[in-house]
Amino acid sequence: MPQKKEKRVKYIFVSGGLISGIGKGTTASSIGLLLKSAGYKVAPLKFENYLNVDAGTINPIEHGDPFLCEDGTEADMDIGSYEKFLNEDMGKLNFVTMGKIYQTVIDRERRFEYNGEDVEAIPHITDEISARIKELGKKSGADIVTIELGGTAGEYQNIFYYEASRIMTWKNPGDVIHIHVSYVPTPKHLGEPKTKPTQLSVRTLNSMGIQPDFIVARSEKYLDQRRRDRFALFCNMHEEDIISNPDMDSAYEIPMVLHEQKLEEKILKKLSLPAKSADLTKWKNLWKSIQAKKEKTLEIAIVGKYFGTGDYQLRDSYAALFDAIDHAGWATGVNIKTRWVDAEKVEKEGVEKLIGRPDGIIVPIGWGERGAEGMIKTAGYAREKKIPYLGLCYGLQLALIAFARDVLGWKDSNTEENNKSTKHPVIHLMPAQKEFMEKRAYGGTMRLGKWDAIVKKGTIAWDAYTKYDPKSINVKTGLTNERHRHRYEFNDEFVKDFEKAGLVISARSVSENLVEIAELPKSVHPFYLGTQGHPEYKSRPLEPHPLFMSFLKACKRD
Numbered sequence: 001m002p003q004k005k006e007k008r009v010k011y012i013f014v015s016g017g018l019i020s021g022i023g024k025g026t027t028a029s030s031i032g033l034l035l036k037s038a039g040y041k042v043a044p045l046k047f048e049n050y051l052n053v054d055a056g057t058i059n060p061i062e063h064g065d066p067f068l069c070e071d072g073t074e075a076d077m078d079i080g081s082y083e084k085f086l087n088e089d090m091g092k093l094n095f096v097t098m099g100k101i102y103q104t105v106i107d108r109e110r111r112f113e114y115n116g117e118d119v120e121a122i123p124h125i126t127d128e129i130s131a132r133i134k135e136l137g138k139k140s141g142a143d144i145v146t147i148e149l150g151g152t153a154g155e156y157q158n159i160f161y162y163e164a165s166r167i168m169t170w171k172n173p174g175d176v177i178h179i180h181v182s183y184v185p186t187p188k189h190l191g192e193p194k195t196k197p198t199q200l201s202v203r204t205l206n207s208m209g210i211q212p213d214f215i216v217a218r219s220e221k222y223l224d225q226r227r228r229d230r231f232a233l234f235c236n237m238h239e240e241d242i243i244s245n246p247d248m249d250s251a252y253e254i255p256m257v258l259h260e261q262k263l264e265e266k267i268l269k270k271l272s273l274p275a276k277s278a279d280l281t282k283w284k285n286l287w288k289s290i291q292a293k294k295e296k297t298l299e300i301a302i303v304g305k306y307f308g309t310g311d312y313q314l315r316d317s318y319a320a321l322f323d324a325i326d327h328a329g330w331a332t333g334v335n336i337k338t339r340w341v342d343a344e345k346v347e348k349e350g351v352e353k354l355i356g357r358p359d360g361i362i363v364p365i366g367w368g369e370r371g372a373e374g375m376i377k378t379a380g381y382a383r384e385k386k387i388p389y390l391g392l393c394y395g396l397q398l399a400l401i402a403f404a405r406d407v408l409g410w411k412d413s414n415t416e417e418n419n420k421s422t423k424h425p426v427i428h429l430m431p432a433q434k435e436f437m438e439k440r441a442y443g444g445t446m447r448l449g450k451w452d453a454i455v456k457k458g459t460i461a462w463d464a465y466t467k468y469d470p471k472s473i474n475v476k477t478g479l480t481n482e483r484h485r486h487r488y489e490f491n492d493e494f495v496k497d498f499e500k501a502g503l504v505i506s507a508r509s510v511s512e513n514l515v516e517i518a519e520l521p522k523s524v525h526p527f528y529l530g531t532q533g534h535p536e537y538k539s540r541p542l543e544p545h546p547l548f549m550s551f552l553k554a555c556k557r558d
Contacts, residue, residue, distance in 0.1 A: 034280075301361045
């Protein structure tokens with residue numbers, strides 16, 4: 001029998017120029033959405049420059065909120081953008097760091113798999129990069145793989161990614177294109193957009209043997225004809241391949257901006273694929289809900305510890321959380337005004353002074369002692385003042401400590417993470433984690449990824465899942481799942497004391513019987529719920545997470 005012909009996968013490299021945070025991720029995500037909406041199977045891949053094996057051990061202030069995948073992969077924030085735009089789960093095949101590449105090559109050399117060769121950056125590192133790209137294409141069954149190259153053109157850290165791109169273009173003529181996302185600044189003292197920085201960025205690409213097929217120009221406003229002409233002349237481009245990507249009110253508008261310029265059709269033409277126009281009906285409906293006039297504005301106080309970077313406030317430390325709030329806000333028909341509150345200041349200056357009376361309070365993910373007392377005070381304050389409260393992972397744990405101190409009278413109660421000698425370790429180290437901690441094995445060793453749980457009927461959690469996303473829960477058994485990223489858990493030794501005092505354990509894990517969700521009944525509090533999981537990582541613009549929906553409904557006082 002004749003062998004089945006292997007699928008011919010196409011590849012799109014997306015690089016950035018001039019500055020980090022320029023929008024490569026949202027551009028790559030938007031391109032993926034356009035191609036998917038045109039009927040093609042798309043698989044995105046992000047290459048990161050750092051030598052960390054994954055993003056799990058990185059302080060969120062350093063590189064933003066690590067995005068947590070279903071399979072436990074701790075990835076870059078852009079992986080979250082891929083999930084939100086494509087409405088698909090990502091995983092370990094979609095995210096690779098330079099550290100992972102080096103680790104793989106060195107481990108292979110130690111096993112003598114190179115048969116005595118002298119192992120070098122080129123070809124062995126570049127071959128491994130190319131192999132990862134092709135593996136994703138094969139295992140995902142994709143028609144097109146989009147490859148986002150971390151950092152900016154000209155950095156020494158990412159040069160092997162660009163070299164792999166050059167080699168793949170040379171070896172696969174007609175199957176590879178390169179899109180360069182660059183910045184067009186408009187200096188205030190000049191008052192006109194300047195193309196020279198992008199010209200130099202493209203020249204850097206040229207020096208590496210790469211000629212971009214498209215330039216996506218990030219700028220304050222749409223490019224004018226003058227700027228397009230300059231790019232075409234000095235960057236060896238056709239004018240129609242200069243794509244304008246101006247600042248918009250929301251990143252979710254970008255696919256429509258690119259679609260208006262027929263980017264997906266131009267890409268398909270260059271890849272010799274049947275040209276189709278994207279059907280963006282669902283996305284346009286989403287945009288209508290974003291733009292729609294809202295009947296009410298809710299103030300949500302986020303009490304966390306990763307907001308500051310130098311003299312600046314950093315949204316990226318809680319990127320997935322802010323996105324999840326937005327998704328639920330659009331679906332609920334309310335404007336959301338978030339107020340960022342430093343938990344350390346709450347400790348020093350007082351909870352009521354700093355927090356006041358917002359419509360709702362969220363205490364998000366966190367680690368360690370710094371700011372913890374401020375979060376505990378916040379959780380107790382929300383309970384006492386009947387302010388809707390949502391605790392996420394650390395926010396659940398610290399709410400339970402606040403309950404133990406204020407309601408049960410255990411003033412010394414704490415988490416073993418912060419006080420190993422407490423007589424009331426309400427939160428303690430999971431038994432499976434003790435060996436990892438003793439060995440200082442921090443990377444990739446937590447309880448990570450998707451874990452199943454059973455939700456108790458008649459609880460706030462049950463009502464949220466069944467009302468706002470019925471497909472996320474088995475209404476007969478209560479089975480659902482959330483993504484997890486933690487080492488510590490509620491100590492079941494004290495569960496009877498908590499339940500006797502009025503706390504409701506509304507969900508437990510299937511495999512270990514761990515407390516997953518705890519809450520106060522509606523007869524006591526309008527909404528007081530904490531989850532050990534991370535619903536913020538599962539929320540998507542077209543499918544807001546039910547716990548955030550339920551929280552905002554309570555904040556709205558519906």
